Amino acid sequence: MRTLKKIGALLLVLVTLLIIIIGIFAYTLKPDYSGEKKLVGLQEVVNVYYDDYGIPHIYGENEKDAFRTLGYVHAQDRLWQMELLRRIASGGLSEVFGKDLIGTDKFFLSLGIADASKITASKIDVNDEGVILAKAYLDGINQFINEGPTPVEFYLTGIDKREFVLEDIYNTIGYMAFSFAMAHKTDPLLTSINANLGPQYLKDLHVGSTVDTEWIKNYNPAPKDTIQNNLTAAVIKALSVLDIPLFEGSNSWVISPEKTKNGKVIFANDPHIGFSQPSVWFEAHVETPTYSKYGYHIAGIPFPLLGHNRKLAYGLTMFENDDVDFYYEQNNPANENQYLSKNGYVDYEIVHKTIHVKDADDVQFSYKRSDHGPILNGIADQVQGDRRIAMSWVYTEMENKVIDALYGLSHSNNLAEFKKSLPKIHAPGLNIMYGDNEGNVAWFATAQLYKIPDSVNTKLIYEVNKGLSLERELLDFNENPKAINPPSNFVYSANNQPDSIAGMLYPGYYLPENRGKRIVNLLEPKDDWDISAASDMITDVISSVEPDIVSNLAKYLDVSLLSENGLKAIDSLKMWSGDYNLSSIEATVYNRWIYYLLENTFEDELDEELFNQFLSTHFMKRLIAPLSKDENSVWWDNVNTTNVSENIKDIVNLSFMEAIASLEKDFGNNVNQWRWERVHSIEHGHPIGQIAALRSFFNVGPFPIHGSREVINNLAFAYDDTGFYKTTSGPSTRRVIDFSDVENSISILPTGQSGNPLSKHYRDQAEMYVNGEFRKMMMNEEEIKKSKEILTFKPKD
Template identity: 45%
Template sequence: MKVVKYIFGVLASLIVLIAVFLLFYFNHQKPEYQGEYEFEALEKPVKVYFDTYGTPHIYAANNRDAYKALGYVHAQDRLWQMELMRRVASGRLAEIFGKKLLETDKFFRTVGIHEYSKKNVAELKERKGKILPLAEAYLEGINEFLEGGKTPIEFAVLGIDKVPFTLEDIYNIAGYMSFSFANAQKTDPVVTAFANMGVSYLKAFDLDSTVDSEKIKSYTGGSDYVAIAGHVNDVLNQMPLAPFIGSNSWVLSPEKSETGRVVLSNDPHIGFSQPAVWYEAHLSTPDINYFGYHIAGVPFAFLIHNDSVANGLTMFENDDMDFYRERVNKEQSDQYWAIDHWENFEVRKELIKVKDTIDMEIEVRSSRHGPVINDVVAGVSKDQPIAMWWVYYQFSNHLLDAAHEMAIAKNIDDMRAAGAKIHAPGLNLMYGDAQGNIAWWAVGRLPKRPAHVNSKTILDGSTGKDDPLGYYNFEANPQAENPPWGYVYSANNQSIMNVKGRNILYPGYYLPDTRAARIVEVLEGERRISRSELKSLFMDSKYMGIQPMKELLVSELIQSDFNEKEREALEHFSSWSGYHDLETLGAAIFYPWMINIYELAMKDDLEKAFEGRGDKLFNSFMSTYLMKRSMPVFISAKESPWWDNALTEDVVEDRKDVVTVAFRETVKYLSERFGDKPENWTWGQVHTVEHNHPLGAVNLLKPIFNVGPFHLSGSEMVVNNLGFPYNKEKLFNTSFGPSTRRIIDFSEIDNSESILPTGQSGVPFSKYYDDQTQMYIEGKWRPVYLSEEKIKANSTVLILRPKKK
C-alpha cells in the first residue's frame, strides 16, 4: 500500500511540475505590452501604447525610429506569420514542412517571384527610393526581435533557424500577394480544355462579353491542360497561407451620408487562417500620423486612414496573366521559335531543401514570355512548353512606394498619383477625404491585346500575333471621382472602361454581380444613409437574383414519386427568401443541389473527353470564378450538351432528369450529414468556420492553435461574403470572408470603427489571439482612435529606448 501511495505521490508531483512548467512557458511566450526595452538601433526613445485590443500606437521623434518600432512590435506578435509569408514565394516551405509541400515549392521556384524580387531590390538601392531607409528601419526592428526576443513556439516545434529578414523577403511577400490576386493560373487551362470539347460546351458558362466563343482558339494534342489545371489547383490548395479572394467597398459623399460628411466602408475578402491577415498599427511622428493595416513582413500599410484621407481596396479581377504554348525546335530541344528565329530557352537551376530527406534540384526554363510552368507537372511532355506571361514582371515594382505614398497622402491628388504607380496586381482603390471628395480608381497596367485573342485560353507563342500590343494609359482605366449620384462602390464585379469615348468591358475574372446589386439597391435613392444602415449592409445576407433560379429549379423537378422527406425539403426550399440568416431553411438545400447538378451534368462528358481525368478537371473548374459566375446561365441553358449523359448511349437525358436526380441526392446527403428532419437543416446549424493554424492540423494541438468552430450567417453570393469550397467533403466549412470590416467616418475621425476575424496577435498565449472573434461573428465593432488623449486613456505602454553605450 505504501508503494502505491508513493507511486501516486510521485505521479502527482510530476503532474504539478509539468503544469507549473507549462504555465511558466505559456506566460513567458506572451508578447510584452508594457515596460521598457533597450534597442541599440534607435536614435531616440519611442513610446508604444497598446490599446484594449492589442493595437500598437507608435509615437516616435522621427520616421526611421517609428518604422524600427513597428518592425519590432509586428515581429513580437506575428514573427511566425512573417516566416511563412517570406517562404511561400521563394519556394522554401518544404524546409520546414517536409516533402508534402515540395510541389508547392517547385511551382513557386518555377514562377520565379524570388528572381524578380532580386532585380527590384537592386533597382531600389540604385535609385535610392524614399522608401529604402524606412524599409531598412522596419527590417532592423524585425531582426532586433528575432535576435533578442522570445522564440515563437512554432519555431521550436518545427526546428526553424532564426535567419535575419532582408529586403528581398519584403518583395517576395508583396509578390506572393500579387500572385494570389491572379485567377488566370487556375482558370485558363480549364477553359482551354473545355474549348477542346467544342464551342457548344462553352456556351453554358458566363464568359464575359469581350470573349466571342465562336472565335475561341484552342489546340488539340500537345500539352496536357487537364494535368496543368489540376496541378495548379492542388498546389494552391496545399499552401498554409490565405489567398486573396475578393472584397466589398463603398464610399458615401456628404450628400448621401446622414452625418453630412464622407464615410468610407471596406471589407477585403481573404482566405481565413490563424493568425489573421492584417496587423493594425498607428504611426505618429512630426511628419506622419496614420492608422494602417499591414501584411506580415511588409513595412507599409495597404489600408489606411488619417485625419485627412482614407482608402480601401478590392480586387479589380482584371486579366493580367496570359499563357503561351511555345514551339520547340525538333532538332535542338533547348530552342523555341520566337516570331522569326530560333531562340535558346533561359535555364537556371533551383536547389530545394526538403526536411528529413534529400534536397532536390530542378531545372527552370523561361522563354521570352516568361517561365515554363508545365515542366514541374508530372506526366506532361516537355515538348509542348507553356510559358506564363504576367504584367507583374514587365515593369519595375513600385507597389511598396505606392503603399507608402497612400499612407502619407493629404488629398485626392496625392492618392490618385500613388495609385497610378501600381502596375500589378489590379486593384480597385477606394477613396474618401475630410474635404468631401470621394473616388474610385481601377489601378494596374492594362495590356492591349489583339482583337482575335481570347486571353482565357492558351495562346500561340511562336508567331507574335497573340502578344500584347502595349498598355492603356492610367486615365483610361475604369474610375469615378465625385459622381453626381453620391457614392462609389466595388464588389469585384465588372466595370466599364472608356477608351477614346467608347465604352468597353475589359477581360477579366469578375465575380457575379449579386453583391454589387445588393449594395446598389441599399445605397441608391435620395435618402441619406445612417451608420446603423452601413453596419447592417456589412452583415447583409440577401442573395440578389435567386428567385428566378429557384423558380426554374422547382419547375424542372419530376415530383411524381417523391417521398415525404423530399416533399418536405422541397417545401422548405420553395419558401426560402434568399437570405442566409442563422435560422434560414432552404440555403442548405440550394448549395449541395447546385454541386450535384454540376457533377451529374459535367463529369460524364469530362470523363469521356479526357479519358479518366475528368474528375481532376471538374474539381479544378469548381474552384474557379467561372463556376460561381455561371450558375444562372448554366441552369437556364435548356439545350446544353452537358445535360445528356455521355456514358448512356441508348438514352438521352435532359435538364429535368439531371435536376431531379440531383435534388434526390441532395436530400439523401443532407439526411446522412445533418439528420433526417429537414427542419433541422438551418443555415446556422450547417454553416461554420474554424480559423486554422498550420500546427492545428495535429489533433492534440488543435485546441491550442485553432480558433473555432463557430456557426455563421452569410454566404458566398451575398454582401456578408463568407464562402466555402464547392465540394461535398467541406461543403459548409467557411474558407474565406471579410479579413477586416472598417467604417471610416470623417464627421469625427475617432468615430471610426473596425473589427478583425480573430485578433491582433499571432501568439496563441496572448490575450489578443482571439479576443475579437465573437464580436466579428455577431457583426459587432470596436473603436479605432487617432487622438492621443483617447489612446492613452485605454492603453498600456511599452517604451523602447536606445541602448546606453
C-alpha cells in the same frame, strides 16, 4: 505501501515542477505589452499604448523612430507569419515542413518572384524616403529576432530565425500578387474543354461578359486639380498545402455627403481573403508630427494596404483583371533545349535552383524559360505531356514600384496626392477605394492594362507563334476604369465586371454580379446613411440573385415526382428571400440542389478530376444564373447515356430529388432540422494546426456561421460531395469609417490581433466576428493614453 506513497509523492513533485517549468517557459514566449525596452538606432523615446484588443498605438517624435518601433511590435506578435509569407515565393517551405512541400517550392521558384525581387532590391535608391522607412521597419524586426523570445512555432519546426532584408518585402508582395491565381485555374481548363469537347461547350459556359449584369460604372469628370488542364491541378495543390492567406475578392463602397445623415463621407471595406491563423491583417496606429495613420499591415510589409486618418481613408478589393497569359511552345525535334520563335529555333534559358529540405538532402532542379516566361511542364508533377506551356506574367516582367506606391498612398493628404501614387501599381490588379473629409469619393482600378485585339481570346492557351504579342500596346493609367465623385453619390466595388475602357470590355476573372447588385440596390434609394446602417449592410446575408435562380429552376420541377419533404422544401424555396441566417432551411436545400445540378450537368463531360477543378473557378459561380434559364445548353445531355438525350427538366428534377435524399440521410426526415448552421462553419487553421494533437491549441474554431458565398457577408466555401460547407475565405476585416465622427469608426478581425498562441489577443475577437459585432478603431489621444499597458522604447547606447 509506504514506499508506493513515497514514489507517488515524488512523481507528484516532479509533475508539478514540470508544469511550473513549462509555465515559466511559455510565459517567456508571450509578447510584451508593457514595460521598457532599448532599441538600437532610436533617436527619441517612443511610447506604444496597447488597447483592450492588443492593437498598438505608436507615438513617436519622427517617422523613422515610429517605423522602427512598428517593426519590433509587429514582429513580437507576428514573426512566425512573417517567416512563412516570405518563404513562399522564395521556395523555402520545404526547409520548414519537409519533402511534401518540394513541389510547391518548385512551382513558386519557377514563377520568378524571387528573381524579380532580387533585381528590384538591387536597383533601389537607398536615399528614397520610403526605402529609409522600410529599412527602419526591418531593423525593428531584426532587433526582435536577435533579442526577443522565439515563437513556439520555431521550436516545433526546428528552424532558426534569420534576419529580414528588403528582398523579403518584395517576395511577400509577389506572393500576394500571385495568390489570386485564377488564370492558372481557368485558362488551361477552358483550353481543354475547347479542344476535347468543341467551341459550343465553351460558348455555353457563359465565360464572357454580358450586358444584363451589374457593371461597375465609370465616371471621370473634369479634374478639380491639375498545360493543359493539369496545370490547374498543380496550382490548386500548390496553394492548398498550408493554411496561408489567399487573396480572393472583396467589397467596398464609399458614400458621398449627399447621401449621409451627418453630411460627411462614410467609407466601408471588407477585403475577402482566405482564412488562416493568424489572420492576415496586423492593425497599428502610428502618430508622429508628420504622419498619422490607423493602418492594416501584411506581415513583413512596412506600409499599410488599408488605412485612414482624419483626412482620408483608403482600402482595396481585387480588380480581377487578366494579367497572365499562357503560350504553347514547339520544341526543336532535333534539340529539346530549343523552341520555335518567330526567328526560327532558339535556345531555352536554363535556370538552376536549390531547395533546402528538412531532414533530407538538398534538392537540385532546373527549369526552362522561353521569351514568354517559365516552362511549367515538369515543375509540378501534375504538368506533364509533350506540349510545352510557358507563362507570361505582368508582375515579374515590369519594373516593380509597389513599395513606392504604398508609401505614397499612406503619406497622402488629399485626393490629388493620392492619385499620383496609383500608376505605380502595375500588378496585382487592385480596385483602390477612396474617401475624404472634403467630401470626395472615388474608385480606381490600378494595374498596367494594355490593348487586346478582339481576335485574341485571353482565356485560352495561345498556339505556337499566335496570341497576344509580348510587344504590347500599354494603356496610359488615365484610361483605366475609375469613378470620381459620380452623380450616383457613391462608388463601390465587388469584383464584378467594370464598364468598358479603350473601346473594350477588359478581360478578367470577375465574380458574378450578386454582391454588386445587392450593394447598388441598398445604396441607391437611401439618403440618410449613418455608421449603424453601414455596419448592418457590411454584415448583410441576403442574396439578390439566388431567389431568381430558384424561380428559374422550379418551373421545370415535376411535383408529381417529389416526396412529402420535397414538396415542403420547394414550397419554402419559392418564398425564400435569399437570406443566409443560421436558421435558414432554404439556404441548405438550395446549395445541395445546386451542387447536384452542377455535378449532373458537367461531370459526365469533364470527368471527376476536371469537374473538381471546374468547381474552383470564378466562372463557375457566374455560370449558375445564366445556366438556370438556358434551356438549349449542350451541357444538359448526359453523354454517358445511350438512346436518350437529357434536357434541362431531366437534370433539374434528378438533382432536386438527390438533394432531398441526401438531406434526409444526413439529418433525418424532419425538414426543420435542415438548418444552415448545421452545414456552414468556420475554422481558422494554423499550418501546425494540421497536426491533430495540436489543432485545438493553434486553430481557432470551428463555429457555425451565417452568411454564404457571394452575399455581402461573403463567407465562401467550395462545393464537394459532402454537402457540408467549411468556410475557406471571407472578410479579413470589416471596417466602417464615418468622417463625421472618425474617432468612433469601427472594425473587427476574424480571430485576434496577435499571431502568438500564448497571447491573450490570439482569439479574443473570434466570437465577436462570428456574431457580426464590431469594436472601436481608437484615435483619440486622450482616450488612448489612459491605457494600462504601455511599452516604452528608449534609444540604446
